[in-house]
Amino acid sequence: MAATILTNLTKYTMGVPADEISMNVNRSTLKRAGEKIEVRKRQGGYSGRVDHSGKWTANFTGEFNANFAHDIGGIISVASATFFGINTGGCWMIDDFDFAMENTGLVKLNVNATGYDSSDIPSTATQVPAPTPPTISIP
Numbered sequence: 001m002a003a004t005i006l007t008n009l010t011k012y013t014m015g016v017p018a019d020e021i022s023m024n025v026n027r028s029t030l031k032r033a034g035e036k037i038e039v040r041k042r043q044g045g046y047s048g049r050v051d052h053s054g055k056w057t058a059n060f061t062g063e064f065n066a067n068f069a070h071d072i073g074g075i076i077s078v079a080s081a082t083f084f085g086i087n088t089g090g091c092w093m094i095d096d097f098d099f100a101m102e103n104t105g106l107v108k109l110n111v112n113a114t115g116y117d118s119s120d121i122p123s124t125a126t127q128v129p130a131p132t133p134p135t136i137s138i139p
Contacts (some may be wrong), residue, residue, distance in 0.1 A: 020079055023109045025062040028080040030115075032056055035116060056115030057095075063107040064138070069092055071133030075112060075125065089118030091125050099136070122139050 019025050033053035043045045058078050070076060071094065078092045092115045100108040 006007070020060045020111065022066040022068040022075055023060070023062040024062060024065050025060050025080070027062070028058070028060040030056060030058050030078075030081055030084075030086055054117065055120075056081070056090070056092075058092065058113045058115060059111070061108060061110040064099060064107040067138060068097075068109065068136040069133050070097070070111075071131040072096060073127070074131045074133060075123070075127060077123075078113060079105075079117065081115065087115040087117070089123055091116045091118075091121040091123050093121075 032054060034051050037050040037052075038046055039048040039050070055123070058081065060078075060080065074094045076092050076094060078087075081087050081092070092113045095112045095114055097109065097111045100110065102108075
């Protein structure tokens with residue numbers, strides 16, 4: 001079904017821009033966060049803040065539609081981030097994943113990953129030894 005955007009704002013984007021590893025994506029979330037140190041005044045309140053160790057987190061969920069051959073710590077490409085130019089050159093690593101099976105629905109796959117800035121861990125990083133994933137195949 002075609003979508004019509006009833007606005008003159010050209011920067012709206014409909015839906016999920018791309019499917020991810022082994023799934024037809026229903027929802028993709030990208031978040032930027034880091035650690036902070038708040039500098040307090042002696043009489044109360046704050047005089048400053050230091051933000052450091054920034055990184056991205058990605059979560060995508062959808063219907064499992066291909067053999068899944070990835071593992072915790074594996075480096076992946078996150079298509080939704082690539083679409084928006086987020087974390088260009090930085091490494092995305094799988095934190096965890098789970099499969100959900102229901103009587104009345106298709107098998108769902110949920111993947112969480114962390115994105116590191118290219119100055120910390122680049123996308124070209126070599127993993128030694130590389131993770132040995134369990135291959136989860138569609139029956």
